[in-house]
Structure formats: C-alpha cells, structure tokens
Amino acid sequence: MNGQNIIETQELTKVYGEQVAVDHLNLRIQQGEVFGFLGPNGAGKTTTLLMLLGLSEPTSGKAWVCGFDPTREPLKVKRLVGYLAENVGFYDDMNAVQNLQYIGRLNGIPDDLTSIKIKELLKIVDLEVDPRKKVGEYSRGMRQRLGIAEVLLKDPQVVFLDEPTLGLDPDGSKQMLELIQSLSQDKKITVFFSSHLLDQVQRISHRVGIMIKGQLVAEGRIEDLAKEKFGVGPEKYTLEEVYMKYFKEGQS
Amino acid sequence: MKGILTICRKELADHFSSTRFILLFYLILMVSLVTAFIVGAGLRDELKDVAKPTFVFLMLFTSPGKLFSLIQFIAIFGPLLGIVLGFDSINRERSARTLSKLISQPIYRDAVINGKFLAGLITIVIMLVSIVLMISGLGLLLIGVVPGPEEILRLLVYLVISIFYIGFWLGISILFSVGFRNVATSALAAIACWIFFSFFVAMGASVVAGAISHVDQTRAADNPELLIQHEQTRKILSLFSPMTLYSESTTILLDPLRKTTQSILLMGPMERLSISRFQNPLPLTESIYIVFPHLISLVAITMVFFAITYAVFMRQEVRST
Numbered sequence: 001m002n003g004q005n006i007i008e009t010q011e012l013t014k015v016y017g018e019q020v021a022v023d024h025l026n027l028r029i030q031q032g033e034v035f036g037f038l039g040p041n042g043a044g045k046t047t048t049l050l051m052l053l054g055l056s057e058p059t060s061g062k063a064w065v066c067g068f069d070p071t072r073e074p075l076k077v078k079r080l081v082g083y084l085a086e087n088v089g090f091y092d093d094m095n096a097v098q099n100l101q102y103i104g105r106l107n108g109i110p111d112d113l114t115s116i117k118i119k120e121l122l123k124i125v126d127l128e129v130d131p132r133k134k135v136g137e138y139s140r141g142m143r144q145r146l147g148i149a150e151v152l153l154k155d156p157q158v159v160f161l162d163e164p165t166l167g168l169d170p171d172g173s174k175q176m177l178e179l180i181q182s183l184s185q186d187k188k189i190t191v192f193f194s195s196h197l198l199d200q201v202q203r204i205s206h207r208v209g210i211m212i213k214g215q216l217v218a219e220g221r222i223e224d225l226a227k228e229k230f231g232v233g234p235e236k237y238t239l240e241e242v243y244m245k246y247f248k249e250g251q252s
Numbered sequence: 253m254k255g256i257l258t259i260c261r262k263e264l265a266d267h268f269s270s271t272r273f274i275l276l277f278y279l280i281l282m283v284s285l286v287t288a289f290i291v292g293a294g295l296r297d298e299l300k301d302v303a304k305p306t307f308v309f310l311m312l313f314t315s316p317g318k319l320f321s322l323i324q325f326i327a328i329f330g331p332l333l334g335i336v337l338g339f340d341s342i343n344r345e346r347s348a349r350t351l352s353k354l355i356s357q358p359i360y361r362d363a364v365i366n367g368k369f370l371a372g373l374i375t376i377v378i379m380l381v382s383i384v385l386m387i388s389g390l391g392l393l394l395i396g397v398v399p400g401p402e403e404i405l406r407l408l409v410y411l412v413i414s415i416f417y418i419g420f421w422l423g424i425s426i427l428f429s430v431g432f433r434n435v436a437t438s439a440l441a442a443i444a445c446w447i448f449f450s451f452f453v454a455m456g457a458s459v460v461a462g463a464i465s466h467v468d469q470t471r472a473a474d475n476p477e478l479l480i481q482h483e484q485t486r487k488i489l490s491l492f493s494p495m496t497l498y499s500e501s502t503t504i505l506l507d508p509l510r511k512t513t514q515s516i517l518l519m520g521p522m523e524r525l526s527i528s529r530f531q532n533p534l535p536l537t538e539s540i541y542i543v544f545p546h547l548i549s550l551v552a553i554t555m556v557f558f559a560i561t562y563a564v565f566m567r568q569e570v571r572s573t
Contacts, residue, residue: 016569050352050570053356055352055355055356055570056569056570075358075359075360076358078356078357078358078359079358081356083352083353083356085349085352085353085356087349088349088353089348089349089350089351089352089353090348090350091348091350092348102258102262103353103357105258105261106255106258106259106354106357106358106359107357107358108254108358150353154358
C-alpha cells in the first residue's frame with residue numbers, strides 16, 4: 001500500500017448470491033481528501049463502505065484503511081474510522097450526552113475524558129442540549145449533527161458519511177457541508193462520503209468516484225472528468241451533467 | 253471483554269427501567285408472595301403444637317396451596333420472563349438503525365449478542381434471588397422455622413436450575429429476535445414456542461404413548477407391563493419439553509422424600525417392604541443423582557440454543573440499516 005493513501009482497494013469484490021454488488025473496485029484516497037462517492041441506488045456504494053469498515057467481508061480483493069486490512073484487523077480500523085450511516089439511528093429514550101457517553105465507553109474512552117470531548121463536540125456541531133430532551137424528540141437536522149459529534153468522538157483519521165445531508169433543510173445542509181469541509185481543512189480528516197445531491201458534492205469534494213452497477217466507471221477531479229467527457233472544464237458543465245453522461249453510458 | 257461489559261451495562265439499565273419488565277416482575281413477585289403466604293399460613297396452622305417435620309421450610313416452595321406451588325408457577329410463567337427479556341433485543345436495534353452503528357465501534361461483533369445474553373441472565377438471577385429471599389423471609393415470619401444448611405443448598409441448586417431454565421427461553425427469544433426483523437413476529441414466535449413446548453408436548457406425548465401401547469383404563473391392573481410401557485413412552489416423549497425437565501428436577505430437589513421421577517412403579521413384595529422401612533429423606537447428592545440427566549439436558553439445550561443464536565447472528569450479512 002502507498003504510504004500516502006489512507007484508503008486503498010485492490011480488485012475489491014462483493015457478491016451476494018448471483019448479484020455482484022461491487023465489481024473489482026480499485027480506489028486510492030489520500031489523507032485529508034474529501035472524496036465524493038456517487039452512484040444510483042444499488043450501485044454498491046454502501047456495500048463498499050461496509051467492506052472498508054470491516055463490517056462486511058469481501059468476496060475477493062483487498063482493502064487497506066489507515067494501513068490496516070479491515071477484514072483481518074477490523075478493530076484497528078474501527079478505532080481510527082468514524083461511520084455516519086444513512087438515516088443515523090440513536091437510542092431515542094436517551095438524551096444526546098447519554099448517547100455520546102455510550103459510544104465513548106464502547107471506544108474505551110475514559111468517562112471523564114468523554115465528558116470533556118462531548119462538551120467540545122456539541123459546540124462544534126452547534127447542538128444546544130437540553131438534558132431533559134430525549135434524542136427521539138430531535139429534528140432530522142439535530143440528529144445528523146449529533147451523528148457527526150458521535151463520529152468525531154473517537155478522533156478518527158477517516159470518516160465515512162453515507163448521505164449526510166439527506167432530509168436536511170437548505171440551512172441545515174449548508175451547515176453540514178461547512179462542517180465536513182472544516183473536518184478536512186482544519187483537522188486533516190479524510191472524508192469519504194456518498195450522496196445523491198450532486199451540487200453539494202461538487203461544492204466540497206476534492207475528487208469524486210462514480211459507481212454504476214458495482215463498477216467504478218470514473219474517478220478523479222470534477223474538472224478532469226468534465227474534460228474527459230465534454231472536452232471542457234466544470235465552468236461549463238456541472239457535476240450533474242458529467243454524472244448523467246457516465247450514468248447513461250453505464251446503463252447502456 | 254470491555255465491549256461485552258459496556259453493552260451488558262446498558263442492557264441492564266434498559267431492562268430495569270422498562271415498563272414491561274417491571275410489570276411482569278411485580279406480577280410474578282406478587283403471585284409468588286401470595287402463594288407463599290397461603291402455603292405458609294396453611295403450614296403454620298397444620299403444624300401447630302406438632303413437632304416440625306424435617307425440611308418443612310422447603311414446603312413453602314413445593315406445597316400447592318390453593319392453586320399451585322411456587323415451583324409450578326415458575327415452571328409455567330418463568331419462560332415469559334425470558335421471552336420478555338429477549339424477544340426484541342436484536343431486531344429493536346436493527347429497526348432503530350443502531351445495530352450497524354454499534355458494530356462499527358471497535359468491539360467484536362459477538363460482543364453485542366454476548367452482552368445482551370449476559371444482561372438477560374443477570375436480570376434473571378437478580379429477579380429469582382430476590383423472589384426466593386422474599387419468600388424465605390415471609391416463610392420465616394409465618395412458620396418460624398430457620399432453614400437448615402441442606403435446605404439452603406437445595407434452594408441454591410434450585411436457583412441454578414431455574415436460571416438455566418429461564419435462560420433457555422431467553423436464548424430462544426434472542427434467536428427469534430435475530431431471525432425476524434419484525435418485533436411483533438419474534439414475540440409471537442417465542443410465545444408459540446412456549447405454548448408448544450410447555451403444553452402441547454405433554455399432550456402429544458400422551459397421545460403418542462396411547463397409540464404405541466394402548467391401555468384400557470378399566471382393565472389396566474390386568475396388564476401392568478403394558479401400563480408401565482405406556483407410562484415410559486409418555487415420559488420419554490414429554491422430556492422433550494423443557495418444562496417437564498424443569499418441573500421433575502425441581503420437585504425432586506426440593507422434596508427430599510421423593511425418590512424417583514417415575515409416577516408409576518412396578519414393585520414386588522421385597523421392594524415394597526424396603527420402601528416402607530426406609531422412609532428417610534434422600535441426601536442432596538442422591539437427589540441430584542436422580543435428576544442429573546434432567547439437569548444436563550436443561551443446561552445442554554440452553555447452551556445449544558444460545559450457540560445457534562450466536563452462529564446465526566455472526567453469519568448475518570450487515571446492511572446499512
């Protein structure tokens with residue numbers, strides 16, 4: 001594995017019965033990068049995330065995250081990686097601090113240190129916490145921000161975000177995107193995120209990868225992909241148009 | 253290990269604060285105390301001005317009172333406690349979308365299932381111990397007899413068997429919570445299993461025994477061998493029910509005067525003479541020896557069902573939800 005690549009896959013494949021969910025995926029992502037992972041529903045994005053997290057075993061191929069193989073050393077990977085799932089779930093009968101404390105304990109962080117971190121993180125994600133308010137009463141935006149706080153609790157080197165702005169209002173989405181950008185710029189955290197909202201991906205990603213039917217059909221900077229498909233840069237073509245071009249080619 | 257303990261700690265807090273557990277616990281406690289009170293008051297009146305027989309303290313648990321004995325009550329309704337503690341343990345996490353989050357933390361995947369099972373077992377232990385202690389206290393007040401060391405030992409063995417018995421039902425309900433995504437489906441499946449194993453197996457055993465060796469009740473005395481064969485077949489088949497295993501083993505353990513799990517014995521004159529001469533209670537080791545196959549079977553099925561649950565959970569593919 002290249003020392004600069006914090007995530008690398010070699011011919012990573014996942015097959016469910018007859019269906020190939022991820023087909024010989026080769027991917028390289030560098031430290032501090034914001035990588036947008038695009039594709040239609042069922043393209044294999046979440047399956048890739050789960051394999052990189054060590055939650056799902058690849059059928060063939062290899063992967064390294066932070067220098068560790070997620071299949072062989074899942075705990076080492078999980079210690080360094082945060083994961084915010086699509087429609088993040090919480091223990092609704094507990095308040096925000098209790099939810100974060102539980103995650104802190106699972107990560108082996110001492111309670112007193114967790115308490116200090118929780119205060120800092122809730123400030124970072126701009127979440128006013130009323131201790132009487134259970135997470136079940138939180139709005140979608142508050143849950144997403146709490147999810148980010150949860151992911152950051154373990155000081156990860158990489159965060160995997162699956163549709164982080166799904167269901168958020170425009171202001172909430174803007175705040176979330178700024179937060180994701182600050183993770184990369186200020187904390188040098190590598191952000192690997194999947195989304196269907198292509199304008200948002202274009203706004204914050206350094207590079208993107210497009211998955212169609214389990215195959216990575218394109219990978220690189222948006223301007224490079226636009227040049228490849230249309231011969232001109234993104235000033236003329238949006239990511240959406242680039243994506244649709246690849247998508248239609250992939251479908252045919 | 254830290255992951256197991258963290259999950260176990262949270263599950264314990266959830267159990268002890270959940271309304272359904274509290275309701276069931278108080279219901280079982282109330283019925284147990286009422287039963288113990290009726291039995292204790294009855295014993296006190298019967299034993300007035302009479303030398304107390306040995307092992308009178310254990311009668312608090314084995315005497316039927318007005319309806320049923322305490323051990324019969326636990327045998328029938330104890331499984332509900334195991335089911336309540338486990339039927340939604342995994343599918344609740346899945347429907348709340350917390351399962352993928354939980355296993356994306358730096359813990360081994362089996363920590364989830366082990367932590368939940370351990371928390372369920374600890375809850376069962378706390379509940380059973382507190383019920384037995386309260387009944388013992390009530391018994392002390394009512395009949396004024398301090399239990400001897402052997403009675404205490406017998407009660408301890410009874411507690412261990414009860415923990416395995418309810419643990420078996422906990423294992424089954426967790427298995428259904430792993431297998432079914434819907435909480436209501438897993439609850440219904442567990443209750444269906446409870447009804448089948450607790451009631452239908454015994455009924456089915458009688459029917460099958462009747463089909464294999466039909467006994468005409470009016471002329472049963474003419475052919476005792478056939479009657480014995482019928483009873484043995486019925487008994488073997490009914491041992492497929494954990495309730496039968498539990499009831500038979502606890503009855504023998506808590507009633508030292510009972511020397512066999514058989515309900516019909518074919519005896520010659522010498523055996524009858526020897527039984528009438530030796531009416532002493534069995535020592536604890538002898539009682540355990542009699543029900544040892546029952547105990548081993550109960551422990552084995554509990555472990556087997558937990559192992560199946562473990563294997564199914566570990567082999568399940570993780571999805572984002």
